Amino acid sequence: TIEHLFKEIFKAAKELQEDDHRKTLLVSRKKKPNDTVVDIGGIEVGNGNQQFVMGPCSVESHQQVDAVASVIKQKGIQLLRGGAFKPRTSPYDFQGLGMEGLKILRDVGDRHGLKVVSEIVNPRDIEPAHEYLDVIQIGARNMQNFELLKEAGKSNRPILLKRGLAATINEFMNAAEYIISQGNGQIILCERGIRTYETSTRNTLDITAVPVLKKETHLPVMVDVTHSTGRRDLLLPAAKAALAIGADGIMAEVHPDPATALSDSQQQMDIDTFNHFMDELQAFYKMDAKV
Amino acid sequence: TIEHLFKEIFKAAKELQEDDHRKTLLVSRKKKPNDTVVDIGGIEVGNGNQQFVMGPCSVESHQQVDAVASVIKQKGIQLLRGGAFKPRTSPYDFQGLGMEGLKILRDVGDRHGLKVVSEIVNPRDIEPAHEYLDVIQIGARNMQNFELLKEAGKSNRPILLKRGLAATINEFMNAAEYIISQGNGQIILCERGIRTYETSTRNTLDITAVPVLKKETHLPVMVDVTHSTGRRDLLLPAAKAALAIGADGIMAEVHPDPATALSDSQQQMDIDTFNHFMDELQAFYKMDAKV
Amino acid sequence: TIEHLFKEIFKAAKELQEDDHRKTLLVSRKKKPNDTVVDIGGIEVGNGNQQFVMGPCSVESHQQVDAVASVIKQKGIQLLRGGAFKPRTSPYDFQGLGMEGLKILRDVGDRHGLKVVSEIVNPRDIEPAHEYLDVIQIGARNMQNFELLKEAGKSNRPILLKRGLAATINEFMNAAEYIISQGNGQIILCERGIRTYETSTRNTLDITAVPVLKKETHLPVMVDVTHSTGRRDLLLPAAKAALAIGADGIMAEVHPDPATALSDSQQQMDIDTFNHFMDELQAFYKMDAKV
Amino acid sequence: TIEHLFKEIFKAAKELQEDDHRKTLLVSRKKKPNDTVVDIGGIEVGNGNQQFVMGPCSVESHQQVDAVASVIKQKGIQLLRGGAFKPRTSPYDFQGLGMEGLKILRDVGDRHGLKVVSEIVNPRDIEPAHEYLDVIQIGARNMQNFELLKEAGKSNRPILLKRGLAATINEFMNAAEYIISQGNGQIILCERGIRTYETSTRNTLDITAVPVLKKETHLPVMVDVTHSTGRRDLLLPAAKAALAIGADGIMAEVHPDPATALSDSQQQMDIDTFNHFMDELQAFYKMDAKV
CATH class of the missing domain: 1.20.5 (Single alpha-helices involved in coiled-coils or other helix-helix interfaces)
Structure with missing residues (x-):
């Protein structure tokens, strides 16, 4: 009609x-x-070479972080991660060392020549964190904490933004838009698994989110294989898939003694597992890179 | 073996x-x-009588809020809601009037003898909001904004805590635990629909979460029929189901002219619809109450 | 442009x-x-009065079904259910008594003057089942078993069609369309919970599917409270919500001794629980009916 | 205590x-x-080399299938697929050519020296299909059609079993168990995406299901990149990820003229896209194979 x-x-x-x-x-x-290349004090993310962000789930002590830093340095990794402000489901779980943790990260990073990445959870902590961090991470639970995003947008540090537990691609892009619209375009997106009915993995790694995000946005995209799978035995296969599908980097957790870790003890790699992980991945990556 | x-x-x-x-x-x-009864300046939630929290999605003007307040007052409702700090998916959508919005709510509430409820999204705004609000709401997107929860736990105002978009019952209970563990036990839980694959409704109202939460916790449980369904035609049936299953209250949005609303125009009730909604519900409720 | x-x-x-x-x-x-009223040998579903379909998960013996039939008859229930062909996750679980089970149902139904409902899972069994059944059920796992649906469409028996575990409303309607397009319009739709991330219930009861289906289609809609919740303690509250929101009937499982049941022992009601369930529901229902 | x-x-x-x-x-x-190697008349699946199963969504005509067969043959592919019995959401959509479609597949397969794979949806059609098919496919909607699974278990043809739309890994394994427990251990599992809240892809490819299934079972695992993504532009990246993570094969749809296809016109590859897809994949695959 x-x-x-x-x-x-x-x-x-x-x-x-x-x-x-x-x-x-x-x-x-x-x-x-054209692609945005994020510059972390000379380390580039999104330039076609793949970067690795490794380190313990939580910063527990100077010694613990140092032990991890020295082994990741040996494998040529340039970015060290560690949680100081920990968003935990229960208020009675270890909540992190806070600013003290950031200082440890900074000290260890400087000692080994590594750039450091850590999560900030309160808008008021973004500013003081500049003294310690090279990259500010916004975690999955805070992807739609818009006050935190706005504050991150006023920072001159690169932001590593994780996808929310049940966020759509569209919501993820709009969360990044909160940051860029405040003036900060140095954003790395990070797929970390979404919540589904399946229970054999902690979350379901939405692997095709990588090419979708790279098509829809100009930002680099990383994959956090630790939180997406929640299983130590799946870290290596998941990382291979992520590199093959075009991720700009891989994030994973390493701990000198996972069994005694104050958080996520089930899913962190110990040193031997990490060395094997990197050897396998670098062999895979080199072959792939030649194509 | x-x-x-x-x-x-x-x-x-x-x-x-x-x-x-x-x-x-x-x-x-x-x-x-035994059941916790939340006391909002003399108005009790969780004492066996069911309460209604009604008002516009966003506070837009004094006149708009006043128009809603007078009609809800006529129906015997005692709790007025309105959003001043709006968590919106896009940074380019209306973000709310902020503190100015809280002042409008307070003025209108005082004029009509209504207690007022509004969402706070930044930990630093909890303290100043005490001047204006009778109940502080923590929204779905902030259910695991633990810094905000801790600050709410230090408040002496009742907290209305909404379930996260994809939060489990266990995570919801632990979010409330963040508040109570800081000393504030005046908490109302609010089921508001969860994210599923189904698209005929905005979210899927998890109606059995009400009896599950009432069994597992001693806190009162409300149901937000607006955000769970996202459809004006489902507000009344959803509210009936919520009352029948034992909810301690119903939350819904009313706007004098939904078509021109600055947010959620598809799902707010206009005045006529609201009057019909309350008449039907009060008839249903009275019958039920006699059992 | x-x-x-x-x-x-x-x-x-x-x-x-x-x-x-x-x-x-x-x-x-x-x-x-206008509403379709399904006529089961004189028993009407969808005429405004609410019907109950009760019985054991599996038909195990003549004695077991008879025990249930006599108690449900006493409460005025007219429809007896019982599984003879059981779709079980594992091939090593009890698969049902098959045609022998249907015969038991028929005998017991005739003895007590109850109409009988049972699930058929193989297209070739629809025809022979006419000798025993008043209503043919298509289960959730077979909602898109289109060969079975087509065969059901050629039957002159009413069909009780359950929603698939992860079926959208649109897919559910189209599954019913497979039946009606073959000539059989005597269809009862049954919401039975959908699969989500939440684990405190076996499935998530999508309660607003009831008004959505009643708006979109002219068919009666029932709610299976047993499979949607999977918890005995939630059967009564879920049933109240279903009646309040406008369901045309309730389906639930009753077993003389649930602990020894050959299937679903965790969620069936024993006789005492059933009697309490019906007393509460009939009190609730009568009050509601007067409005 | x-x-x-x-x-x-x-x-x-x-x-x-x-x-x-x-x-x-x-x-x-x-x-x-040890790994089960499925033998399709001399073509092995699960022996460490990766296989491709390609062909149109629906068998529409001899000419159409022949056009696809000749191009896939040129790329060294040995397995031809095509749907003859189509499970469609609506009864008014094209339901496939049935047995006539299987004959076309057989003829074209024989002409080009290709083994043929097609879905069977009714238990009674398994037996007659032996005349035409080298591999019998059980589709996602029928993963828990246990009557069909039992019949497939009595067949001497290899079975390609797709994961259900919302099936857990555990349910998937038990569906395969229905087949093997009847005597047929020649089973290929196929991940094809699961239903989640995300809408940017048709389904969410659960890529880590591949290593999980290969760890839990001894069966080969393929990935259907067409139905998991539903997007032509994601077929190649998804296939690379699948090969990298250890899949034993890739399944995808090819049509001489997708725009006029009788089903799934949005997601099938045309001939040029297919040639590019295979060239890229074989380059990627060879590099990978050398590691």
């Missing part, structure tokens, strides 16, 4: 507007066709 | 500990068998 | 077609505005 | 039994440590 057709034309006009809106998303590849 | 049996005995001992841990959750009914 | 607008006009035309297609769904209320 | 400990010891004993039960699953690697 004519009436319906008119209605549809209006609807089409509205969709055009929405499409325009989407085109104006600053994170969109439609807005900026 | 003997070896296995020993392993299992250790495992059982570990489970005993976990069970004990759970028993010591302050929100658990095992810890406190 | 003009080009885009033309594209949109074509798109609109395509959507018009789809809309037309939907209008022509035989199960759609757009096609047939 | 002592009482609790006794309870736990009984529980442990029960778990021991369950564990034993699991150990006795015939598909379990605990039962048979």
